[in-house]
Amino acid sequence: MSYAIETKGLRKSYNGTEVVRGIDLRVEQGELVALLGPNGAGKTTTIHMLSTLIKSDGGYASVAGFDIVGDARNVRRRISLTGQFAALDEGLTGLQNLKLISRLYGHSAKAARSVSEELIEAFGLSEAKDRAVQHYSGGMRRRLDIAASIVTEPDVIFLDEPTTGLDPQSRVQVWDVVRTLLKRGTTVLLTTQYLEEADQLADRIAVMDKGDLIAEGTPRQLKAAIGDRTLTVQFAEQADRDKLGTWLYEAHALTALKDDHPLVHKIPVKDAFAAHQAIHTLMENGFAIDYFALSEPSLDEVFLSLTETKSKGGAP
Incomplete structure (x- = not known):
């Protein structure tokens, strides 16, 4: 061709x-x-x-x-x-x-x-x-x-x-x-x-x-490559991002993407059940949540996910 x-x-x-x-x-x-x-x-x-x-x-x-x-x-x-x-x-x-x-x-x-x-x-x-x-x-x-x-x-x-x-x-x-x-x-x-x-x-x-x-x-x-949904979580106070990432990855192999807003994080998930598990894990480990929502992923999440994976030395 x-x-x-x-x-x-x-x-x-x-x-x-x-x-x-x-x-x-x-x-x-x-x-x-x-x-x-x-x-x-x-x-x-x-x-x-x-x-x-x-x-x-x-x-x-x-x-x-x-x-x-x-x-x-x-x-x-x-x-x-x-x-x-x-x-x-x-x-x-x-x-x-x-x-x-x-x-x-x-x-x-x-x-x-x-x-x-x-x-x-x-x-x-x-x-x-x-x-x-x-x-x-x-x-x-x-x-x-x-x-x-x-x-x-x-x-x-x-x-x-x-x-x-x-x-x-x-x-x-x-x-x-x-x-x-x-x-x-x-x-x-x-x-x-x-x-x-x-x-x-x-x-x-x-x-x-x-x-x-x-x-x-x-x-x-x-968009499909990072997950079928995006879980957006707003915390009551600024969360320790390292601890947040560690808990989510160890429990569910999930990655938290930081939003422009300091209290907001976005988490690519496969479905509503995975979102429920993530919320449960966060609350169980002392993270106070003000708001959460499940939505379709955007290119913003795709780009953040790709560049974060590369910066950690993983395969894109």
Whole structure:
């Protein structure tokens, strides 16, 4: 099978530190894969290697069927990259930006106007098309930036944290733009720190941490991997996390994940009976509980579970 993106043992080091540690990744044509991880995970470095901005130090990768090292020119002809900051001319209008880029790629004046008008309408910018970009909101800039990225109808587009710094409404607008790309048949590799973004958009998610690819699957598969339910427990006072973890693991082989709230912990469990056992064990060992609830797991719990397992030296 021919993949839109394929890597085998892809590596990159800086100053003796390996920041991408031999990752294997496959993305099918027309698929959106989210590369999920915290700052420093190696996401942007991976994108920069695949888009030929930097050279890999080892392994192999192909994009749109071409080797990123041996045939970098053909790779660049078939991709587009949208980084974390909009690459637009502030003094030009939205429509003028798109027409300029289209002309630079060799389109006639008539063709440039046609494709630019089409993209302006598709991405909901018609009312602002004759307004200078310097007066655009952050969400409008991101939509225009992505529109500029697909003037040439690339086979593969790399979106590197496209919604960083945007308000919730603007993020949703950018998500709609990404869905439009998928309807056009474009393959998308998206990097993000936002778990909700990956859950909303991705066909599959690849989780990176400290240069390693530590898990991969659909959102549903990743959630199922840590348990069918999540037991959320709020304690009456701050609990000793080491003791909490020890009691749960020794009694039931369960792991407690700390929430942002200091009194709240989340415990992946298989079913309601396992949740009952966990609550009983905690109360039996002196943990005063104010509140507990059983719910479906989220990607937040998946990510915390995966990274905690890795930090303890376990298998992801």
